[in-house]
Amino acid sequence: MANDSRIEPFAFKDCALAAIATGLRAQNMRELRDHLTSIHLGCIYYHFWGGLLRPHFDDPEYNNDFASWARHALHDIPLAERLGVIDPADYPELAGLRQELIETIEERADETEYQMWARPDQQFHFARAQTVSFDTGRRLLQPAGLAIILPQLSLGSVFYHFIDARRREPQGVDDFRAWLTQFGDVHEPLRTRLAEIDPYFINLADLRARLTCLFRDYFGETQ
Amino acid sequence: MTTLLERYAAVTGADVIHHLQQLAAPLKGARVVHINSTRSGGGVAEILTKLIPLKRELGLDARWEVITGSGDFYQCTKGFHNGLQGNHVELSATLRRAYEDTNAQNAEELHAVLVDADFVFIHDPQPAPLLKHFPQKRGKWVWRCHIDVSHPHRPVWKYLRDFVTGYDASIFSLADFVQPLPHPVYLIPPSIDPLAEKNMELDDTEIEAICTHFHIDRTRPLMLQVSRFDRFKDPVGVIRAYRLAKSFIPSLQLVLAGGGASDDPEGDVVLAEVQMAAQDDPDVHVLLLPADAHRTINALQRAADFVLQKSLREGFGLTVTEAMWKAKPVIGGDTGGIRLQVVNHHTGFLVSTPEGAALRIRYLLHHRERLLEMGDKARAFVRENFLLTRHMREYLTLMVGLQHGAQDRIDLG
Numbered sequence: 001m002a003n004d005s006r007i008e009p010f011a012f013k014d015c016a017l018a019a020i021a022t023g024l025r026a027q028n029m030r031e032l033r034d035h036l037t038s039i040h041l042g043c044i045y046y047h048f049w050g051g052l053l054r055p056h057f058d059d060p061e062y063n064n065d066f067a068s069w070a071r072h073a074l075h076d077i078p079l080a081e082r083l084g085v086i087d088p089a090d091y092p093e094l095a096g097l098r099q100e101l102i103e104t105i106e107e108r109a110d111e112t113e114y115q116m117w118a119r120p121d122q123q124f125h126f127a128r129a130q131t132v133s134f135d136t137g138r139r140l141l142q143p144a145g146l147a148i149i150l151p152q153l154s155l156g157s158v159f160y161h162f163i164d165a166r167r168r169e170p171q172g173v174d175d176f177r178a179w180l181t182q183f184g185d186v187h188e189p190l191r192t193r194l195a196e197i198d199p200y201f202i203n204l205a206d207l208r209a210r211l212t213c214l215f216r217d218y219f220g221e222t223q
Numbered sequence: 224m225t226t227l228l229e230r231y232a233a234v235t236g237a238d239v240i241h242h243l244q245q246l247a248a249p250l251k252g253a254r255v256v257h258i259n260s261t262r263s264g265g266g267v268a269e270i271l272t273k274l275i276p277l278k279r280e281l282g283l284d285a286r287w288e289v290i291t292g293s294g295d296f297y298q299c300t301k302g303f304h305n306g307l308q309g310n311h312v313e314l315s316a317t318l319r320r321a322y323e324d325t326n327a328q329n330a331e332e333l334h335a336v337l338v339d340a341d342f343v344f345i346h347d348p349q350p351a352p353l354l355k356h357f358p359q360k361r362g363k364w365v366w367r368c369h370i371d372v373s374h375p376h377r378p379v380w381k382y383l384r385d386f387v388t389g390y391d392a393s394i395f396s397l398a399d400f401v402q403p404l405p406h407p408v409y410l411i412p413p414s415i416d417p418l419a420e421k422n423m424e425l426d427d428t429e430i431e432a433i434c435t436h437f438h439i440d441r442t443r444p445l446m447l448q449v450s451r452f453d454r455f456k457d458p459v460g461v462i463r464a465y466r467l468a469k470s471f472i473p474s475l476q477l478v479l480a481g482g483g484a485s486d487d488p489e490g491d492v493v494l495a496e497v498q499m500a501a502q503d504d505p506d507v508h509v510l511l512l513p514a515d516a517h518r519t520i521n522a523l524q525r526a527a528d529f530v531l532q533k534s535l536r537e538g539f540g541l542t543v544t545e546a547m548w549k550a551k552p553v554i555g556g557d558t559g560g561i562r563l564q565v566v567n568h569h570t571g572f573l574v575s576t577p578e579g580a581a582l583r584i585r586y587l588l589h590h591r592e593r594l595l596e597m598g599d600k601a602r603a604f605v606r607e608n609f610l611l612t613r614h615m616r617e618y619l620t621l622m623v624g625l626q627h628g629a630q631d632r633i634d635l636g
Contacts, residue, residue: 014242014245014246016242016246016616016617016619016620017620018409018411018617018620018621018624019409019410019411020407020408020409020410021395021398021401021408021409021410023401023403023404023408042631045631054608121399121558125398125399125401127398127410128631129631130620130624130629130630130631130632130633131631131632131633132246132620132623132624132633132635133632133633133634133635134245134246134248134249134634134635134636135635135636136245152238153238154238154239154241154242155238155239155242155607156242157242203607204607205603205607
């Protein structure tokens with residue numbers, strides 16, 4: 001284990017998100033693609049990651065707004081499935097994620113003879129996120145403390161450390177896993193178990209509960 | 224923690240309140256003014272009644288001012304309301320002058336309050352021209368539009384747009400309601416207050432008494448729609464859905480509860496159509512309730528097995544939120560803000576026809592365990608997303624955002 005004096009404490013932060021409309025809309029696949037080529041990159045973030053901080057149901061079919069719209073407004077199931085499987089954490093830059101979306105849509109456009117249209121009241125509205133983050137002042141030196149602190153965290157804090165971190169951290173992982181690396185291999189089983197949690201198909205309250213259970217279970221076992 | 228915050232913490236959890244306190248910290252002492260045109264009645268006044276004290280408890284110097292005007296002013300703003308929602312309305316030069324003069328006069332009266340305010344929130348079109356009277360304004364001015372202006376009568380919007388383009392930002396409830404404007408357009412859905420008379424917990428004895436008063440039999444299935452008697456709410460379609468379902472569930476009862484129609488000339492006509500469609504069926508209760516019958520509405524929502532909001536066109540649909548907060552699944556029209564709240568097969572059902580509604584009525588009453596499960600999910604969904612505390616969080620985020628310009632990410636350290 002690393003020397004305690006060199007351990008960086010875990011700094012708990014929190015965040016809140018505001019949605020800003022761009023006024024741009026798409027009614028079919030080609031309009032969606034055309035807007036994607038030039039849209040503010042904050043829109044890509046908002047429609048992938050920001051969804052988890054917006055009105056969000058605990059059992060979504062798709063993990064991003066593009067896939068959901070393809071399914072429910074365009075009724076194009078193959079497109080929805082292909083867009084839905086894109087993992088934003090695979091793309092360190094949002095520009096790369098944008099390109100993947102465009103290519104997925106173009107691939108589908110090449111396959112289809114007919115242009116599918118959404119109803120006028122079911123257009124895709126591009127929005128972007130403005131995120132405000134702040135330090136809660138809370139610090140943690142020992143990983144075992146995670147089991148106690150987790151249930152007290154706000155949902156914004158859970159989002160910041162477990163989801164938003166995947167975009168901030170160079171390795172594309174959550175803040176807990178990133179922090180635990182400084183303890184060497186000691187908590188490798190915990191890091192593995194954290195990696196197994198898929199945050200896209202549960203709401204933040206359930207995610208917090210699941211993380212709490214995981215930490216309690218793990219530290220209960222090892223202490 | 225202070226009393227009001229403590230009361231909200233009991234509903235939402237202490238973490239939610241702590242989050243608000245931290246988000247509000249950089250705004251401590253900020254002078255915030257909200258302006259609308261009525262102190263009571265209507266959703267805006269209802270929200271401000273709670274939002275202002277809550278902001279004050281969070282350390283902001285918040286106040287609420289109301290502009291006043293003559294009959295011509297209100298006639299003009301009523302015209303705005305209709306015109307912005309797509310009705311063809313002519314606003315005469317006299318009415319427009321009354322609108323502009325009233326705002327000039329109110330600007331003078333409110334000068335001391337507004338000129339130094341850090342944030343000014345102007346609600347709806349009535350006070351929108353105030354901004355033009357403050358060329359030396361110090362703070363950020365935000366226009367909060369509670370109306371669906373997606374398909375306005377163009378001359379009305381063109382006239383109003385001139386007054387709102389100069390704002391630092393605007394807020395709309397849903398992306399579908401937005402008109403393009405040359406400043407950031409924030410999206411903040413409305414909310415309900417869990418502590419208000421309309422939403423607070425009620426004793427079963429009170430619910431029972433109210434049902435007895437209206438001759439509602441609580442031993443039999445009951446469905447409810449709360450709405451104005453307005454064609455867009457499709458009350459006649461609800462009766463048709465009831466009839467279709469009743470042939471399978473003879474004990475079914477329907478309550479259609481609506482407010483008075485004094486300000487809506489068409490309301491009386493629609494009410495007459497509804498009464499005609501009800502055909503003296505003793506199991507259809509058409510209740511014309513006063514505007515302040517919040518507790519009665521609350522009791523009826525709690526007494527119902529599930530709630531309908533079969534609108535053909537809808538704004539956000541706060542009656543849906545209210546019903547869901549009482550753990551009732553909602554069968555709602557597939558339109559407007561209802562779509563944001565009713566998650567098909569989870570918190571209720573989205574329908575497009577009376578036949579679709581009838582089918583879902585039968586489904587819910589034959590699957591009582593699903594009905595309860597969906598009701599629980601509906602309440603949890605509202606707790607997470609549509610309570611006043613979420614609304615407050617988004618206001619605070621917007622205010623911090625405006626202080627820092629148009630950046631995507633603002634790290635307060």
